[in-house]
Amino acid sequence: MYKLIKPLLFKYDPEKAHGMTINALKLVQKYPQTLPLVKQFFHYENDILNQVISGVTFSNPIGLAAGFDKSCEVPKALESAGFGSIELGGITPKPQPGNPKPRMYRLVEDQALINRMGFNNLGMNKALSNLRKYSYTLPIGLNVGVNKNTPYDARYQDYIKVLDTFKNDVTFFTVNISSPNTENLQKFHDESEFSQLCSAIETFKNEENIDVPIFIKLTSDLDTESLGHMLPSITQTFDGIILANTTQQRDGLQSENRIETGGLSGRPLFERNISLIKHAYKETNGTFTIIGTGGIFTVDDVITMLRSGASLVQIYSSLVFEGPGLTRKLNKALAQYLNSNGYNNVQEIIGLDA
Ligand SMILES: Cc1cc2nc3c(=O)[nH]c(=O)nc-3n(C[C@H](O)[C@H](O)[C@H](O)COP(=O)(O)O)c2cc1C
Helix, strand or coil, rough: CCCHHHHHHCCCHHHHHHHCCCCCCCHHHHHHHHHHHHHHHHCCCHHHCCEEECCHHHHHHECCCCCCCCCCCHHHHHCCCCCCCEEEEEEEEECCCCCCCCEEEEEECEEEECCCCCCCCCCCHHHHHHHCCCCCCCCCCEEEECCCCCHHHHHHHHHHHHHHHHCCCEEEEEECCCCCCCHHHHHHHHHHHHHHHHHHHHHHHHCCCCCCCEECCCCCCCHHHHHHHHHHHHHHHEEEEEEECCCCCCCCCCCCHHHHCEEEEHHEEEEEEEEHHHHHHHHCCCEEEEEEEEECCCCCHHHHHHHHCCCEEECCCHHHHCCCCHHHHHHHHHHHHHHCCCCCCHHCCCCCCC
């Protein structure tokens, strides 16, 4: 079916096509009687895919990555799309329009996207009221960012404001310090900035008695040595690590629009992120939760990421190229792989090749 729709969608500017997809999902959400039908198309259930991570049950390891539903507009529709979890956002305290358009590009020859959205979102209050319109049966994560106009020294507070606002409404948080499209955000990867951020989050967790897991999402442009330096603070403050967000590298790309600035996602990210995941897994002796993202298109990619040390994975770009049927396809093929190789569950393959 997506094979028929894709040429039409690809005629439009990528952000416009994305907007059309969100509108279609809004329609589905408006008529809840359609949800079971959607579920029938996209869901694949098999106990072999279940996992409990940080106290949260994930019915399968394929999650929707952040950035797809920036303002929590269609979570109920997404719940029926076959994911084991969905990460909404990035959300900032105040609404903001993001960067001027166009700001999203398809690199068809490279099966990649470039985006410089700049945390366009309706702000935390509107996003929360959107989220509260429904109840959910799968883990709902929230990706947290910083407003463009927040003064440099007050940026920690932006994270805390959003965490505080959503603390009773989501299953996990992701502190995003890795978007390349907000000036200075990636400076949080520097030692002193990072330790200040960690203290602010620890203070918040203690004062508010937070038991919602908080993950941290790092940039793909980190080298393994720098990752190694950050890991002791990460394991002390956070419940898991997402490796990794987009890259600003443009090596080996074919597509003409590779010159656009912004974060590159999709196929070219895969190998880079695998090496970060393996490194984090080894350095933490397999004891720390790793969520892998970047360039997953096939079940072999999922298996490679799990075997490299990720317990869960997240996808975005491949949905643009392969369509929404991908989630079911990946889950079904993963269950088949586990069964036919004599594994009893997903956990048994995590880190085998790290
Ligand atoms: C249009 C777009 C917007 C994104 N927005 C966010 C965001 O707000 N926060 C975030 O942490 N990651 C964001 N990402 C990154 C994705 O969550 C994901 O980590 C990255 O695209 C790598 O996965 P993929 O190769 O499967 O796309 C965005 C990606 C795209 C393509």
